[in-house]
Amino acid sequence: MTGRAEPPRSRPDEHVPVTPGWTCGSCGDEWPCATKRTRLLAEYKVDRASLSVYLGSCLAAASVDLPGSPGSLLRDRFIGWVPRGR
Numbered sequence: 001m002t003g004r005a006e007p008p009r010s011r012p013d014e015h016v017p018v019t020p021g022w023t024c025g026s027c028g029d030e031w032p033c034a035t036k037r038t039r040l041l042a043e044y045k046v047d048r049a050s051l052s053v054y055l056g057s058c059l060a061a062a063s064v065d066l067p068g069s070p071g072s073l074l075r076d077r078f079i080g081w082v083p084r085g086r
Contacts, residue, residue, distance in 0.1 A: 015039065017058070020065035030077060032058075037081055048082065055079045 015024050017031035024033040032040065032055075044051035059078035063071065 019061070022058075022062045022065060032078070041083075052079060052082060055082065 013026055015026045015031070015033055015036040017023070018025045022031050023029065024031045024036065027033050027035065040051060040055075044054075055078050059074055062074055062078065063069070066074065
């Protein structure tokens with residue numbers, strides 16, 4: 001034992017982002033992938049504001065990790081797909 005805590009490991013079906021490329025750790029698509037989007041919408045069904053805050057923080061981190069990516073493409077990728085309230 002090294003005395004260092006091991007980082008938590010994700011399950012293969014969790015579709016978590018792999019940084020700094022922001023790809024899906026399960027399917028390899030750009031994160032959030034289609035599966036993760038569906039899961040996020042279900043998880044945040046009654047609290048879309050929190051979903052927007054979460055994805056906004058991911059967008060901010062991705063803009064640092066992917067400096068060559070146009071901001072409009074990252075915005076569409078991370079928050080553009082979230083349904084708007086009425």
